[in-house]
Amino acid sequence: MTTDIGRRIASLETRLKNMERASRLGSASLDDTALQVKDANGSLRALVGQQADGTTAVNIVNGGPPPAPSTPTVAPALGGLAVAWDGSFAGDAVAPLDWARVEVHASPVSGFTPSATTLQATIETPQGAIVYMPAVAPQYVVLVARNTSGAASAPTTQAGPYEPRAVVDTDVADGSITTTKIADNAITTPKILAGAIQTAQLAALSITAAKLAVGSVDATALKADAITGKTITGGTIDGTVITGGTIQTSNADPSVVITDDNFLRIYNSSSDLTLEIGGSLGNLISYSQSGVTLDFQVQNGILYLGDVSGSIGPAANIFAEADGKTTQILGNSISGTYPVKMRLRSDAARPIVSFDDGGGSHPVDITTTGNAIVSGYVSHGTTWQTPSYTTGWSGNTTYNGATNWQTLRYRIDAEDNLWLVGAFKVASGAGTTIVTLPTGYRPATQSPLPCFSVLSGAFSIFPLLVTTGGAVLVSGSSGGSIAAGREYLVNAKVPLGNIT
Known part of the structure; x- marks a missing residue:
């Protein structure tokens, strides 16, 4: 049989063309390695497959710098600045496919060079966004684009300086600044309008002698006829000692009587004894009826309060506790109820007033039909607590x-x-x-x-x-x-x- 050489050569050419057109990786795999992608100059541009750190990924490397973003717009904000990028690039360039993010850099120095220390925030979408950056002083702002290879673009034109917006009256809601929001001693004399504090703003008995300058109260400050002859009689009373007998303010009651046995007694207009001070123990006794019903009695440093029958006893008393810092007020115990104990104490921090039932097992209510005026703050006793953290x-x-x-x-x-x-x-x-x-x-x-x-x-x-x-x-x-x-x-x- 004669071999047709021309026909075999044509068949081989056809088979060779089919092999060249077929995919060379149609049934291939990358076993614990990576496929390198190089450009026309032979430079490595990507690694597809197993990476050096043991992960599997498409790693883009050696990419050229991306185009610079458009100049940002900056607006003052409370406590910082609002920086906006509209998603466009300088020269109407298109975002490259290996674009990663836009960095927001700021510095108080004009003409600064963007670095890790000036980075304030990032914008992660090519559509643009507005980000907030804290600031306390005027700032200059630039944007820098960065691709997945880590290459940075040229910085944008500098914007600024811009400074944080101060709080103005329209930022504060009417009535939002209350007493508890004002620090102690925050309001000084220059901040008080002349004539703003009048009689209605002063609490009763709030102005004491210690608050009056020496010589500030003269004849022009006294009400006409306020001091009369009935108030001061017989001229000047100086340091003369009066001895012997009984001193009485009036021959008729009401009167005050000082006796030679060291008692001071006060009588009402009905000649009833209402108050007695004296005795060997220095007692102070108040009567609601002449010498019969006792209102209270002070003896040996303890104030005893009388009950509705006029009896006096230690169940209702006021005295200083042994620590020398606490005054205790104990109310009478009425059948079926519990006495109320109030303690007044002063320590290094502040005065403290506490109420309990003497045993601490029953709550004590504090009620008033008038106004409760507090110059400090009201708290139910919650102090700062340190939390327990979860793992990490x-x-x-x-x-x-x-x-x-x-x-x-x-x-x-x-x-x-x-x-x-x-x-x-x-x-x-x-x-x-x-x-x-x-x-x-x-x-x-x-x-x-x-x-x-x-x-x-x-x-x-x-x-x-x-x-x-x-x-x-x-x-x-x-x-x-x-x-x-x-x-x-x-x-x-x-x-x-x-x-x-």
């Missing part, structure tokens, strides 16, 4: 490099608000729940709280959420994530909902 969370005394911060604490104020104040941080392995508050410190409805955070100099605003079960957790973030080493700072309150 802990208190922190530093924030963004600054030291001496208060670690996270919580308490309930006099207006039934839960306050969370202080710094804390997160380590690896942490969940979203930071702490769980005990019963009594949990709101009726779950409530969000603003919280600032920082990681490697980058600031973010993290909303915290306090649930009805007492969990305080990170509910989301803006420009950040729950990463080991992130520091947080909170100073906010949540209404508990007990006051309607």
